[in-house]
Amino acid sequence: MGYTAASKICQLPGAPKPRMKKIIFLLLLCLIPAKDLFASKPLAGITGIQSDSARGRSIANLLEMHLYNILRSTNSFNQIDTAQMRTQLVRFDCLEDSCILRFARRADIHLVLRGTVRDMRNSMEIEIYAMGTGAPYFGARIYRYHVRIPVSRLSLSTREFSYICEEHAGRFISNLLHRYRFPVPFIIRGNTAVPDYPDPLNGSFTVYRYDRSPDEGEPLRSYRNAGTVHLKNGTIESLAPGTPQPGNGDFVLLTYEKKSQYLTDFYRGRKRELVLTPWNVSDTLYIMLFTAPASASMPLVVPILGHYARGDYAGLGLWAVNAAPYLYLEADGFLNRPQKLREENRDISRNDAARYNFALYFCFAGGMSLFVDAFAQDYLHQAANYQGVQPLMGNGLSTAYLSLICGGGGHFYRGHRAWGYFYFHLNNIMMYYTLREFSRAERYNSATDSYEKEPVDTTRAYRFLGAYCALKLIETIHAVLLDDRIENGELVEEQTAITPAVLFDPEGNLAFGIQGTMRF
């Protein structure tokens, strides 16, 4: 039996395939109830999450459990018991994609979920992907999700790991459902074609028709668009002009986008509840009261107690580069303030006056955004990794307030550093030039021992003010509409690559070009 079994599963020439059948039989024993097997909801199976360490194994188990539960909660799939399926596949050494796809195709499993958890010591890498059998996938990968989650310098127990796995499983299933299409075939009931699906379908669908009959045993059956059908309560209400009457085997592709959106919203809301405090006005009030001291102490507090103490060296470098010009303006504004120039009977230029006003602004309000950046990054990092409920964070009113009083404050508060620095510079430049337009140069008249003020172009000044107000409005709305960056982990983007290509054509001539690669 041993050799024979191997040859059967290997599909060597002339060998029948009872071993594969045996796997299928054993697995079908585990299918949830037998009746559902013949129903038209797609059948999904999680064929196991591989891991390479003991810690990875526990995460893989949690991930499998959450994938199963979330998939079940969508009420859109019939499912195979994960543990049983994994055990049997391991038992029969059917662990490669090619073997599992062969098995899934023969067992009429429509959706196969697989994955790996890799232990990288300081982080864990989770990769989950889904493959579909039958039209329109024919074994292709539908979606691949690859994320790196930090595990060092964090307090992570089973509870936190469970939350993390649930979050990633939720994101994976949500994105998968956004892409997944299930072919619902028409069957002839009485004299009418009806979609063979347990739930009544409603809306307009494109009808597809296979080019060939199913008897030809093709692994990939071509199909084409046959027209549009309008369904109401699971029956055909009307057909678009030119659309033939659907027959046996014709199908429509069912989408799950609403369920995907629901899952996305649900898990986003759930995470906010777990790691952020509920919205309240008093938090914003505290931030208002703390604005001036925080902004004034920013040059010392942010680099030392903020970035350095929290190990945010990238933040420290960004702070040094980005804050330097404004700190110089602030220092220059205070050192060469108009009062001092008056004492020395020197002229006060518009720039002198503008720098002093800017120094006041930056000292008591403008520096707040960098103060927020130094601490919000850490708080949001803690929130992203389920390190307790973070105070003061996730408040829309605070976001709006910070956006209004300092450049990029709302974005830094939400955790969007790049946007924060963009608005920080834009705001400061606009603020400086607006103050400069409103500032009046003063000339010392030695004859009268007094200062004469020069006029200001108010029209031009108000234009600057208008532009500045428009900027603040845009910035505030943008910041309020953004989500807090509390997603766990970092997506590993290695799906696309653009590389130069040098080829030889059949005549031996060189051909140069650029090729794009998308990895599924």
Next chain:
Amino acid sequence: MNMKRCPIHIPGCRSFRSAAMKGLLVMLTLTMAPFSLRAEDIDPSSTVKRVAVFTVPRTDPSLLALNREAAEYIENTFSRMGRFLPAEHHRIQWALSQSHTGQAVTEGTFSNAARLLNADLYVVISVSRSPRFAYAIMEIRGQGRTYQAIRKTWRIRSRIVRNIPLKLGREIALFHSGISLSADIIKRYDDGRFLINAGQWQGLAPGTFSIPGGGTVTLLQTGRFISLAQSSPPPGDIAHIDFGLQPDVDGGVAAINAAIERNTIANYGLGTTLLKNENAEHRYVEGLCIINPGGNLCLPGYGAFLATEYLRFQNARPDVPGLAVSVSAFLVHLTLPSAATGGRGNFFPWERDSDKSEAMQRLHIFLWGTIPFNFSVAYMDQLAHLFHTTEHLPPFFEDRNTMAAFMSFIIPGGGMFYKGHRFAGWCYYFTEISLGGYSAYNWDNGNRGKIALGALGVIKLIDIINAALIGPSYSFFSTEMDRDTSSVSLETGMYHTGDNEGVYSMSLTMPF
């Protein structure tokens, strides 16, 4: 359930013994009648070009585990490249059991097994260990008319066992350079369409492709390993289509290099070894900014070495030439203006007298003001020496290029010391300090001072760029990251062509 693991290589083993189970299976067979398999089904994955990965058996459990890990990683790399599909594990076991006739496993065993599996390529991995290194030899051999000329051997070594599979995987990824996608037509239809044995796994997606030599191929539907296509002009008698698509070798190698680097830093990094339970980055910064200046103030030169103790080096020894250079440089900073005025000028820079010109005072201020740079350079020089001799990597090494550029920005030659290039670091230090001093001295002397300052800016820029671009000089790190390009291998072989003609080959391979 009366079901147990049925080892594939034991003939006669029965999985199901009880009558009740047999009955149940019969019932299930009947129930499952609609799922019966069609004999004419094409298994898409069976049409793809294949590779079989074998390992030379080992009895040592650690080598056995390494064998398995290496084979798995190589299979994953083949999968990632999307040109040769690794044979399934159970099939490999079966083929080996069929071809393994004697006691010893020979090359013939693997080639016979590969032939049974109908593989286009096969890879044989052999791993071994010495007290300091783990070694692997990987041979790749082609089979059949198309690939029989492929015969390559790689010898890999590493002090980090976890890097062996990665380094083998990197060679496999590089092996795919230039292997463009060529698909066979496996079925033709009356309407001009045809099935090809390439799909999403090989990097194809529905759409129209221009193919070398003119013409287009339109992929109508794409499965994982198979696609439905039509071409313009029609394919006629052509048996295969060359898409000209190259595998993403650069992306694959970059990902593998990143993994090797991660393992290497985890193995040698200060934060994962000597300062495992502490914040290594903080200690490094504190050592540079607080401990070292304090140590140097107490004992210039040797204080820099003492300050390195803050990073908990074991059995550390100072580098005496480095100390001598740094002490000499410190003395120059301290006494050059006095020496230049024959000892008559006031020793302190803020005091000016008739023997100290304004230019000399500027130079004096500059030299005393840059003494902290001397302290920092002395400290980084001793650190670089210790990183070399104790085989550790400094903190922030994951972002070493950025860190080196930053260090060069704040300290003359700092980035070069950070990456272990001590001589280059000293060169930049002396050049920048000299230009700075010359500029300060000649600031009011026409354009000389300004020109010198400009030159200093240019040198500084070169210093920063050089520090960012140059590779680290730590040999233990380079051993892991670099490909082993020094080995020369002699290959001999014998095989038969399709016309049953015996061919003997001998080759000398030297990678360059």
